[in-house]
Amino acid sequence: MSGRAVTIAEVARHAGVAVSTVSYVLSGKRTISADTRRRVLDSINALGYHPHAGARSLASKRSNVIALVLPLRAGMHVPVLMRFATAVVTAARRFDHDVLLLTADEGPEGIRRVAASALVDALVLMDVELHDRRVPLLRELAEPSVLIGFPAEPAGLTCVDLDFAAAGARCVAHLAERGHRQVALLGAPAVVYERGTGFARRTREGFTAAVAAHGLEGVALPCEETFDEVHATVAGLLASRPALSGLVVHNEAAVNHVLGSLRQLGRRVPQDVAVVAICPDDVAERAGPPLTSVLIPAEEVGREAVRLVMRKLEGLEVPDSTLLPPHLAIRAST
Amino acid sequence: MSGRAVTIAEVARHAGVAVSTVSYVLSGKRTISADTRRRVLDSINALGYHPHAGARSLASKRSNVIALVLPLRAGMHVPVLMRFATAVVTAARRFDHDVLLLTADEGPEGIRRVAASALVDALVLMDVELHDRRVPLLRELAEPSVLIGFPAEPAGLTCVDLDFAAAGARCVAHLAERGHRQVALLGAPAVVYERGTGFARRTREGFTAAVAAHGLEGVALPCEETFDEVHATVAGLLASRPALSGLVVHNEAAVNHVLGSLRQLGRRVPQDVAVVAICPDDVAERAGPPLTSVLIPAEEVGREAVRLVMRKLEGLEVPDSTLLPPHLAIRAST
DNA sequence: GGAGACTGTCGAAGCGCTTCGACGACCGGC
DNA sequence: GCCGGTCGTCGAAGCGCTTCGACAGTCTCC
Incomplete structure (x- = not known):
């Protein structure tokens, strides 16, 4: 051999x-x-x-490789990205394609390089930002691409994501069904909203709209990720709103800190405060108590992104926007 | 364009x-x-x-692509893997190479496929197990490879990893310096030891040896990852060993649960119990209180793996085994 | 029974690059 | 003034594959 x-x-x-x-x-x-x-x-x-892959690509003008582009955001190492990545690779293999991994470090130039050198036939971008520098380039590229997440101006692009607005609304609806009247959203760190990251804002919008629709009282707060800051936020929230009994947490890193903080403040979950999270399933399952949650369907999103990019490669029409419906798993925390 | x-x-x-x-x-x-x-x-x-990458690879017999192979272990989604991956990609680009991402799903066949089709020039395997099915294949392959982690029989292979034995020992030494006499290691879930994952065992060996060397009393326990199980383990440990005052935690998912559990049991950190973790820096920094920790130097490991595989591609000699020294960051928990 | 349409196979022309051998032009040394 | 040696450049031969056009051989239908 x-x-x-x-x-x-x-x-x-x-x-x-x-x-x-x-x-x-x-x-x-x-x-x-x-x-x-x-x-x-x-x-x-x-x-x-x-x-021989090179010979094949030379003769057929197809490399059978797609690029998977990591998020631009520095220091993004959240576990959910790994799930996207493995889901994309697995799905690509079903279509007999391999996956080239590109970091954000190279920026738009890296994308241009792999496309122009015919290293890849198509691109999937993970976790795009609202004002992503790479988006204009995608529009002029001959190679098809699919974005995971939505930029500010998605016209002419193909985007896939969890429907975060629906997810936020679903959490509120669940709390409303359980009889809670005063609720709060603990979201991403403030800097994430300022940067204009789409999913954080859309969750907040869904939350706010649903609060109004159900006639509840609600507040949405950003949430930092150290235990001490989380604790301060939670304590402040409970002090200022004694009747608050429902909490939506959309921050993977802070979820366990929120529960720890409630425990320390002597609030029982779910008897005193019900908690719904938007986070990966394994985090929700391992929490104390296990959390009712809307999971981030990374596998599904990755698979769908690949399916779409393959259809584009075949020259077929695809929808501009694909929003996957949220799924609520009910556990001990509500 | x-x-x-x-x-x-x-x-x-x-x-x-x-x-x-x-x-x-x-x-x-x-x-x-x-x-x-x-x-x-x-x-x-x-x-x-x-x-044109294909034409170049056809004519020069070099694709300038290396494969990055994900761990075999199903459901491995720990954040640290993403760091390895980005570190490997970044390092590979410095050598003018790209990175093809391979999942474990395909197993040895996938490796054979990308090697035989000249899609890649070399391979880096992440997080290999003690008895990894892919290792025998690597020995017979013409393409050079580097492993992150150590299999049971590493002869003839090139392996890189954090020196986990030294890391375990370093934690014990730190606790001994602080005057603690009775210590415990909370490690990976039991199933990880049974599977024979190298890094878990080596940390435990380093811990045990250092406990003996410093004349301490110590016990090493596996540790599950749900809050309730962690709490039971911690409570049991403290009940059976009232004099226990130092804890080493080598389990990224359980670290926050351990701290929550201690809080709930009324033990202050570090006054009653000192805690040292072996985990990524961001987890340690965000904990309450911030944890003294040995970080997992993913960037360094990834960079070193790429450096080695590039040297092998050039036909240069490389050491069989590269162990990176642990680095202890002292924070509020000890 | 012959025109026309398929079927199954072949040979050859590239695809865009690297690399080898060849070859003028120029140099210094005697 | 001529020889041997560099230096800088060129042309052409592949690298291993896909794909196009060609062409025997079969089948179908009137």
């Missing part, structure tokens, strides 16, 4: 057919008799043939 | 030289006069030329 690689010419010789016949067996682009096909496939197995 | 791609022939015509001259300007493999070089480079810029 470590000698010189097997070529299509050797397979053809071994099977007693022309090189082009082997190629057509592999691609299925012309009809081949069952008998010949079997002989060729047997030879391929016998010799352990794998087509 | 979206028209047909620029080729080396067009650059050559534009600059008034032969195709091979352009190639030599780019590769530097033959001397080119300063004057010609400048004309060629100007043409490259003017036309926006990017060499």
Whole structure:
């Protein structure tokens, strides 16, 4: 296996057919008799043939590789990104494509580079920002792309994401059903709102609208991520709103701190305060108590992004915007 | 930018030289006069030329891509993996290489596929297990590889990792310096030890050896990751060992639960119990109180892995084993 | 039974690049 | 003034694959 690689010419010789016949067996682009096909496939197995990716890409103008571009935001290391990444890779393999990983460090130039050098056929961008520097480039690129998340001006782009507004609203509706009248949203750190990250704002909008629609009283606060700051926020909130009994937490890093803080303040969950989180399932399950939550459907989003980009590669029409509906898992915290 | 791609022939015509001259300007493999070089480079810029990756790989037998292989372990989504990944990509770009992301789903076959199809020149495997199915394959592959983590039989392989034994020992030494006599290690979930994951075992060995060396009393326990189980473990530990005053936690998901549990049991950190963690810096910083910790140097490990694999690609000798020394950051918890 | 339409296979022309050997032009040394 | 050696450049031969046009051989239908 470590000698010189097997070529299509050797397979053809071994099977007693022309090189082009082997190629057509592999691609299925012309009809081949069952008998010949079997002989060729047997030879391929016998010799352990794998087509040379570079040669294939040169001749066919398709690399069968898509780029997966990491978020621009520095220091983004949240676990959910890894889920997106593995979901994208797994889905891409189903379409017989591989995935090239690109960091934000290179910025738009990196995207241009891999596209212009025909390293990749298409691009999936994770977790785009509202005003993402890379978005204008995508519009002028010949290669199709799909964004996970929504920029401020999504016209002419293909975007996929969890419907965060619906997720925020779903959490409020759940609390309203349970009879809570005064609720609060603990969201992302203030800097995230200032940066204009789409999902944080959209959750807040969904929350606020649902609070009004259900005739509740509600407040939405940003939430930092150290225990001490979380504790101060929670304590302040409870002090200023004694009747508050429902909490929506949309901050993966702060979720456990919120629960710890409530425990320290002597509030029982869910008897005194009900808590709904928007976070990955494993975080919700491991919390004390396990949290009712809207999960971030990373696998589903990744799969959908790949499906869309593959359709675009085939020249098919795709919707500009795909919003995946939130799913609420009820656990012990409400 | 979206028209047909620029080729080396067009650059050559534009600059008034032969195709091979352009190639030599780019590769530097033959001397080119300063004057010609400048004309060629100007043409490259003017036309926006990017060499076709497939053609280059076909002609040169180098794809300038390395594979990054995710851990085999299902459901591994810990944040630290994302750091490895970004570190590897960033480091690879410094060597003018890109990174192809491979999931564990495909197993050894996936590795064989990308190697045999010349999609990648070399491989980096993240977080290998003690008895990893992919390791035998790596030995017979012509392409060089580097492992992050150590399998049971590392002979003939190149491995990089944090020196977890030293990390465990360093934590014990720190607690001993602070005057603690009775200490405990809360490690990974039991299933991780059973699976034989190297880093969990090595931390425990380092811990145990250091406890003996410092003449302390110590116990090492596995630790599950739900709040309730962590709480039971912590409560049981404190009940059975009233004099226990130092805790080493090597479990990223459980760290905040341990602190919450101590708070609930009325033990102050660090006055009643000192806590040292082995976990990423951001988790330690955000904890309440901020934790003295040995950080997982993901960036450094990733960079070193790439450096080694590049040296192997050049045919240079590299050490079989690279252990990065632990670094202890002292914070409020000890 | 022959025209026309398929079927299954082949050969050859690229795809865009690297690299090898060749070859003028120029240099210094005798 | 001529020889051997660099230096800088060129042309052409691949690298391994896909795809186009060609072409025997079969089938179908009137």
